[in-house]
Amino acid sequence: MIYGLNNGYLQRNPFQFKIQKPKPEIIYLTADEFHRLKTTPIENGRVSRVRDIAVFQASTGLSYIDMAHLSVKDIKVAQNGLHYIKKKRQKTGNEFTAPILAEGIEILEKYGTTPNILSNQRYNNYLKELAVLCRLQSRLPW
Numbered sequence: 001m002i003y004g005l006n007n008g009y010l011q012r013n014p015f016q017f018k019i020q021k022p023k024p025e026i027i028y029l030t031a032d033e034f035h036r037l038k039t040t041p042i043e044n045g046r047v048s049r050v051r052d053i054a055v056f057q058a059s060t061g062l063s064y065i066d067m068a069h070l071s072v073k074d075i076k077v078a079q080n081g082l083h084y085i086k087k088k089r090q091k092t093g094n095e096f097t098a099p100i101l102a103e104g105i106e107i108l109e110k111y112g113t114t115p116n117i118l119s120n121q122r123y124n125n126y127l128k129e130l131a132v133l134c135r136l137q138s139r140l141p142w
Helices: 002-006 031-039 045-060 064-068 102-111 120-133
Strands: 075-077 083-088 095-099
Touching: 031 045, 045 064, 045 102, 045 120, 064 120, 083 102
Parallel strands: none
Antiparallel strands: 075 083, 083 095
C-alpha cells in the first residue's frame, strides 16, 4: 500500500478514515419537572437517595463520573460564603470550578458529606424509576 501511495497508484490510504458520531441531543428538565423531582414524596429509601444524588448533580452540573469521584476536599467555601467545587474532570483532566446551588447545599447538610453514589448501571435504572414516580415526561438527562 505504501508503494502504491508513493508511486501514485493510490490517491489516499483506504484504511485511514475517521468515523464521526453524531453529537447526542441534551434534554434538559423544565423548571416544573425539576420542582416535581425535588418535592414528590418518595417512601423508598433507595429511590430517595437516588433523588438526592440527582438533585445534587443538577445543582452542580457534575457528570456521573465526576460525582462518583467527588470528595469533601473538593468542596470549597468562598469568602462570601458561597460553596463551590474545584477539581479536575475525570474524563479530560481539565480543571473546573462549579458553584453549588442551594438545593445542593441542602443535600450536603442532609448527609454531612457527599452522598454515596451507586454503580452507573444501578443509578441509571433507579433514575428511570424515579422519573416514573415524579411523572417526568423527558428522560433524566444525566
